[in-house]
Amino acid sequence: MHEAGLMMRILELCAAEAAREGAARIKTIALRIGPLSGVEPAALEFAFLALKQGTVAEEAHLEIERVPLVARCAMCDRSFETENRYGVALCPICGEPTAEILSGSEFEISHLEVEQ
Amino acid sequence: MKKLHISLSVVLPGQEEVRKIEINKSVMAYNDERAAELRSLFEAHGLFVINVLSSPGSGKTEFLARTLDELPLRSGVVVGDLSTDNDARRLRGKAQERPVVQIMTHGICHLEAEMVARALTPLSLDELDLLVVENVGNLVCPAGYDLGESYRVVLLSVTEGEDKPLKYPKMFKTANAVVINKIDLADAVGFDRQAALDSIHKVIPNAPIFEVSAKTGQGMDRWYDHLARLLAKS
Numbered sequence: 001m002h003e004a005g006l007m008m009r010i011l012e013l014c015a016a017e018a019a020r021e022g023a024a025r026i027k028t029i030a031l032r033i034g035p036l037s038g039v040e041p042a043a044l045e046f047a048f049l050a051l052k053q054g055t056v057a058e059e060a061h062l063e064i065e066r067v068p069l070v071a072r073c074a075m076c077d078r079s080f081e082t083e084n085r086y087g088v089a090l091c092p093i094c095g096e097p098t099a100e101i102l103s104g105s106e107f108e109i110s111h112l113e114v115e116q
Numbered sequence: 117m118k119k120l121h122i123s124l125s126v127v128l129p130g131q132e133e134v135r136k137i138e139i140n141k142s143v144m145a146y147n148d149e150r151a152a153e154l155r156s157l158f159e160a161h162g163l164f165v166i167n168v169l170s171s172p173g174s175g176k177t178e179f180l181a182r183t184l185d186e187l188p189l190r191s192g193v194v195v196g197d198l199s200t201d202n203d204a205r206r207l208r209g210k211a212q213e214r215p216v217v218q219i220m221t222h223g224i225c226h227l228e229a230e231m232v233a234r235a236l237t238p239l240s241l242d243e244l245d246l247l248v249v250e251n252v253g254n255l256v257c258p259a260g261y262d263l264g265e266s267y268r269v270v271l272l273s274v275t276e277g278e279d280k281p282l283k284y285p286k287m288f289k290t291a292n293a294v295v296i297n298k299i300d301l302a303d304a305v306g307f308d309r310q311a312a313l314d315s316i317h318k319v320i321p322n323a324p325i326f327e328v329s330a331k332t333g334q335g336m337d338r339w340y341d342h343l344a345r346l347l348a349k350s
Contacts, residue, residue, distance in 0.1 A: 111136055113137075
């Protein structure tokens with residue numbers, strides 16, 4: 001994905017939240033990213049360093065929590081964590097294409113730390 | 117002795133009061149909200165909307181132009197490209213009668229719900245059965261942007277390599293149907309049909325797959341039947 005464009009959107013959203021809270025500076029931006037989000041954390045960090053300059057997040061650092069890919073199969077009624085980057089097409093336990101993704105698609109702003 | 121009434125406010129470097137603000141919002145939330153509004157709008161007009169995605173050069177425009185020319189449907193098209201309106205002219209039909217709106221994204225590599233919303237202005241949605249959105253040719257970024265569509269079709273062509281779905285699983289995972297285009301070239305490029313089907317199944321086991329040549333028309337009938345069934349259901 002185009003991490004620079006996404007980081008611009010994140011900085012806009014965070015600046016709006018900080019303004020709403022009457023905060024002068026953002027110290028931390030915490031994100032939650034799953035392997036199926038299509039977002040590359042390293043590229044996002046690079047974009048962050050470049051784009052935060054001159055914004056209320058200039059002094060902020062980026063915290064990225066990586067969410068595991070967890071799926072549940074309706075056929076065998078079990079949940080499993082997997083590294084499968086194809087998005088769990090088949091349940092590794094019973095082999096049926098019934099696995100439903102429970103987590104791993106996240107691309108969220110979880111919280112900010114700000115000061116007045 | 118006189119008492120001094122003073123108040124102290126000590127600020128040491130690096131010890132300003134830091135507050136935490138919980139957000140817990142998807143970065144895509146703005147687009148998702150706009151897409152949900154579009155979906156309601158389309159439903160209110162009884163309009164079936166297809167979002168068509170592929171790499172550049174897989175033959176999206178040829179595939180759509182033939183589909184719309186050969187099916188007796190009242191259709192409209194929104195087409196996204198980084199620049200030029202060449203595709204819009206191809207999609208207007210032989211008599212140039214079909215309403216086509218070209219979105220030039222000027223470098224943005226995908227369509228967003230807001231762009232589609234703006235592109236709808238010149239279209240009379242009540243007069244259409246089918247709206248086709250031809251996305252910007254790209255198998256990465258457009259995957260994450262819901263456009264309020266009813267159905268998502270992802271194309272690959274035989275010249276691209278059989279493992280494309282494995283390289284772009286996020287895109288193929290979101291497909292409702294997969295089209296393999298340019299099968300008239302399969303022999304010439306040594307296309308391994310089974311390997312391609314296997315890679316699609318690995319990512320999205322239950323999607324219908326259409327093997328076609330948009331150029332010669334081969335295999336298009338099955339796709340038309342499928343589309344007709346989808347429209348009848350909607």
